[in-house]
Every structure is written in C-alpha cells, then in structure tokens.
Amino acid sequence: MWDRPPRTAETWQENWASVLPLPGVKAWGAFEDEVMVGIIVYRPYLTEDMAQLDALFVDKDHRQRGIASHLTRLLERQAIADGHTYLYVSATESQSAVGFYTSQGFVPTQDAHPELYALEPNDIHMIKILVN
Numbered sequence: 001m002w003d004r005p006p007r008t009a010e011t012w013q014e015n016w017a018s019v020l021p022l023p024g025v026k027a028w029g030a031f032e033d034e035v036m037v038g039i040i041v042y043r044p045y046l047t048e049d050m051a052q053l054d055a056l057f058v059d060k061d062h063r064q065r066g067i068a069s070h071l072t073r074l075l076e077r078q079a080i081a082d083g084h085t086y087l088y089v090s091a092t093e094s095q096s097a098v099g100f101y102t103s104q105g106f107v108p109t110q111d112a113h114p115e116l117y118a119l120e121p122n123d124i125h126m127i128k129i130l131v132n
C-alpha cells in the first residue's frame with residue numbers, strides 16, 4: 001500500500017532544490033481565481049532525447065476535472081519543441097498517479113533512469129513516446 005507522509009514546505013524545498021536551478025526547468029500552474037490548484041514541473045534533457053515530468057500535483061478538491069491532463073499537454077508541447085522523443089516520469093505507486101499516467105499513454109519501463117531509480121526505488125518508472 002502507498003503510505004508516504006504528507007509533503008511540507010521543507011520537503012518540497014529539499015526535493016526541488018537540486019532541480020529548479022537546472023537550465024530549461026519550467027513549471028506551469030492552474031489557477032482558480034488567484035489560488036493555485038495545480039502545478040506541473042518540467043525538466044528537459046534528462047538524457048539527449050528524453051525530458052522528465054518532474055512533479056505534478058492537483059489539489060484534492062479540484063481533481064478529475066481534466067486539470068492534470070491540460071498541464072501535461074502544455075509540458076509535452078514544450079518537450080516536443082525542445083526536440084525530445086520521450087518523456088519520463090517516476091510515478092508514486094498510487095492508483096491516482098499510475099491511473100493518470102497510464103491514461104496519458106505512459107507505460108512502465110524496465111529501463112529505469114539510474115539516478116531517478118536510486119532516488120525513488122519504490123516508484124513506478126514510466127515512459128511515453130511523444131507524438132507531434
């Protein structure tokens with residue numbers, strides 16, 4: 001069963017401190033009025049032809065309305081514009097995360113990225129082939 005403690009400002013900071021300063025890293029937010037209800041983080045050049053969907057979160061009260069799908073489309077367009085063929089995600093082993101990524105065309109890979117696998121060995125590592 002998936003049982004990870006809730007993230008705090010400090011743990012987000014720890015997780016992202018090494019990623020956010022990398023060249024080309026971008027984030028998109030979904031807003032209701034002026035409140036952020038969803039966020040996605042993009043990291044290009046995980047490898048030469050593969051970008052990474054680094055983080056995705058939609059507020060509990062705003063789920064299953066297509067917000068994550070919309071944010072993922074924006075990220076994929078950027079990955080294609082950057083010349084990538086593949087998109088990588090290290091997915092939390094939860095029904096919502098794996099269900100969502102499967103619905104978007106990601107499939108589990110046997111060929112996990114070594115550094116990301118070392119960071120999240122219990123995640124489901126998935127790859128999507130990007131189509132223009």
Ligand SMILES: CC(C)(COP(=O)(O)OP(=O)(O)OC[C@H]1O[C@@H](n2cnc3c(N)ncnc32)[C@H](O)[C@@H]1OP(=O)(O)O)[C@@H](O)C(=O)NCCC(=O)NCCS
Nearest residue numbers: 057058063064065066067068069091092096097099100103
């Ligand atoms: C995973 C998550 C981002 C999905 O966000 P969302 O805005 O609700 O997703 P969407 O509305 O765009 O869903 C698109 C499709 O994903 C699938 N999906 C979404 N939630 C699902 C769930 N709980 N179980 C199974 N499939 C799910 C469905 O196929 C859905 O299509 P449908 O609405 O036509 O059935 C959201 O549940 C979340 O933030 N979860 C907690 C954080 C997390 O797990 N992030 C990913 C970690 S790597």
